[in-house]
Structures are given as structure tokens and as C-alpha cells.
Amino acid sequence: MAKMQLVVLPLLMVAALFEGSLAMSICDISEDGLSACRPSVTEPNPVDPPSIDCCKAVSGANLTCLCSYKNSYLLPYLGIDPDLAMGLPSKCNPSTPVPNC
Ligand SMILES: *[C@@H]1O[C@H](CO)[C@@H](O)[C@H](O)[C@H]1NC(C)=O
Secondary structure: OHHHHHHHHHHHHHHHHHHHHHOOOEOOEOHHHHHHHHHHOOOOOOOOOOOHHHHHHHHOOOHHHHHHOOOOOHHHHOOOOHHHHHHHHHHHOOOOOOOOO
């Protein structure tokens, strides 16, 4: 029993940290925006076109910043497909300049 607690407690703490980091915004996309976009950036069967709420969030996003995450482990770690994420701005608004990355 005592052994179990030793193993479970650190896991819970890691989970709490992870939840905390999800509450942050990424590249000016709010937490709400991220959850609105999630169905459109996860395989399989991404929702296309993205929801209006997602597009609102993406329209205010810092795309330069998003580029810097393209090859990072962070997006896949959050269950986000980087290629789908990069495609969001142009799916929402075809006149959006595609981030050059
Ligand atoms: C966007 O992100 C880049 C890289 O993080 C940063 O250098 C730049 O200042 C940001 N631009 C805006 C408008 O916040």
C-alpha cells in the first residue's frame, strides 16, 4: 500500500503540471481556442473546415510563433498534428498568408 502511494503520487503531480501547462495559451491561441481547434488538428478524420470558434482563435494567433513549434515534440505531445495545425489559417481564411516555415 505504501509502495503504491509512492508510485502514484509523482504521477498525479506530473498530471497536475501538465494540466497547468494546458491552461496556458500557445502563440496567442487561448486554451478555449485550442480546444475548439482540437477536432481539426487530430488524426484520424480531422474536422474540415474548422469550427468558427477555432478560426476566431487562429485569426488572432501568432503564426511565426506557431512555426517554431512545427518541428517540436510539443504539438504531437498534445495530440496535435503539426501539419494540420499549420494548415488551419488557410482553411479558415484562404487569403491568410501561409506562415513561411
Ligand atoms: C510572434 O512570435 C515570435 C516568435 O515567438 C515573436 O518574435 C514575435 O514578437 C511575435 N509577434 C507578435 C505580434 O506577438
